[in-house]
Amino acid sequence: MAGTLTTIFVLILAIAIGIYQFYVSPLLARHGYGRIVEPVGNSDCSTVPELKACEKIVLHEPTGVLYLACSTPGNRLKWIPAIDAYEENAHDDYVATYDPSTGKVTPLQFENFESDRGFSSHGMDVVPSTANRDELFVYLINHRSPLDGKNPKLVGADSVIEIFKTRVTSNSLVHVATVQHPVISTPNDLVGYGDGKSFYFTNDHGSLKTGALRDLKNVVSSVASVGYCHTEEGCSLVVPRIHAANGIAKAPNNTIYVASTAGASVSVFERQEDSSLVLTDFIQVDVPLDNLSLDANGALWGAGFPKSSAMMNHMKDPSFPSPSRGVKITINTGPGSFYGEKYKVEKGFEDDGTIASGTTTIAYDPLRRRLFAHGLAANSLAICKI
Numbered sequence: 001m002a003g004t005l006t007t008i009f010v011l012i013l014a015i016a017i018g019i020y021q022f023y024v025s026p027l028l029a030r031h032g033y034g035r036i037v038e039p040v041g042n043s044d045c046s047t048v049p050e051l052k053a054c055e056k057i058v059l060h061e062p063t064g065v066l067y068l069a070c071s072t073p074g075n076r077l078k079w080i081p082a083i084d085a086y087e088e089n090a091h092d093d094y095v096a097t098y099d100p101s102t103g104k105v106t107p108l109q110f111e112n113f114e115s116d117r118g119f120s121s122h123g124m125d126v127v128p129s130t131a132n133r134d135e136l137f138v139y140l141i142n143h144r145s146p147l148d149g150k151n152p153k154l155v156g157a158d159s160v161i162e163i164f165k166t167r168v169t170s171n172s173l174v175h176v177a178t179v180q181h182p183v184i185s186t187p188n189d190l191v192g193y194g195d196g197k198s199f200y201f202t203n204d205h206g207s208l209k210t211g212a213l214r215d216l217k218n219v220v221s222s223v224a225s226v227g228y229c230h231t232e233e234g235c236s237l238v239v240p241r242i243h244a245a246n247g248i249a250k251a252p253n254n255t256i257y258v259a260s261t262a263g264a265s266v267s268v269f270e271r272q273e274d275s276s277l278v279l280t281d282f283i284q285v286d287v288p289l290d291n292l293s294l295d296a297n298g299a300l301w302g303a304g305f306p307k308s309s310a311m312m313n314h315m316k317d318p319s320f321p322s323p324s325r326g327v328k329i330t331i332n333t334g335p336g337s338f339y340g341e342k343y344k345v346e347k348g349f350e351d352d353g354t355i356a357s358g359t360t361t362i363a364y365d366p367l368r369r370r371l372f373a374h375g376l377a378a379n380s381l382a383i384c385k386i
Ligand SMILES: *[C@@H]1O[C@H](CO)[C@@H](O)[C@H](O)[C@H]1NC(C)=O
Pocket: 251, 252, 253, 255, 297, 298, 299, 331
């Protein structure tokens, strides 16, 4: 009898170890338990403390100027629909430009924009107009407070996408359109086109604006989605179910990349004639990934969290440092490509949080060899020569 019990005990132990090794251990590792943060590309950096809590950076390639969607760390943490933070409506967010060659920060003034429920920034894209390269379209997610004073904790934010127009050296953003549609439910990030009328966007929690199990569902299943809108034709979901979608980026050749935070991966899609998306590749990385951007050389950069627990602390108290990584993904042209390793995933940048803390957005300018990192609650913009 004792022998049988021992056997059963050993069996249970073996199963437990197996579960640990196959499921729990990789999950803990992905979220950074036991991970050692190694500095990469952070030895020649400076910071711009004037620019705080910028959730998204877009580089204007021809001039090297950055567009940033910013807030203040204090305000930001009170209103982030993506993580159910609805403390108070912090609707005084703004967009600024930053010129690294002169160090000049220019907050852009909204024009022709009457929103009684303000502007709460999140994802952004800035694209030259197809008709006139000096003109830019700025696509912005706006998490407005709900209509009629409804409680956002119960109904979520009333999120829309705003389209603005500007010129390369202008200090104002002229409003063009507000796009509101039932499929724009929990928008996070977007990529816009030069017609000033169309864009793809991610819904980080699909149609789940609120609800107790929303975050759990988002981590364990595919409730997120990707949608497409055209201001004259309406909106539709082009990828109705995808795991924990977050950042989205596009290449000039109709390739669209969507990052998964909980899935630590990138899904690669090809845009079709009818604007639908066809999945062509799936790239696994080893850290939770956030916002994506493509540099002028075709390398895809993702903001990664090497330590998820530090990131959680940073979101409660922005002065708590959270390590940052720039995940660089390129087409593999080396020997591994023979064995089907189509993509090369590298650490393009890593910092323990001293210079770049809680980074959620990275942009790299290969022409001028500048890497820019910022975070939704971070205290400054970090610029590193690499
Ligand atoms: C599209 O462009 C990206 C970025 O330059 C490149 O990696 C990818 O291979 C291209 N895709 C196709 C189908 O040509």
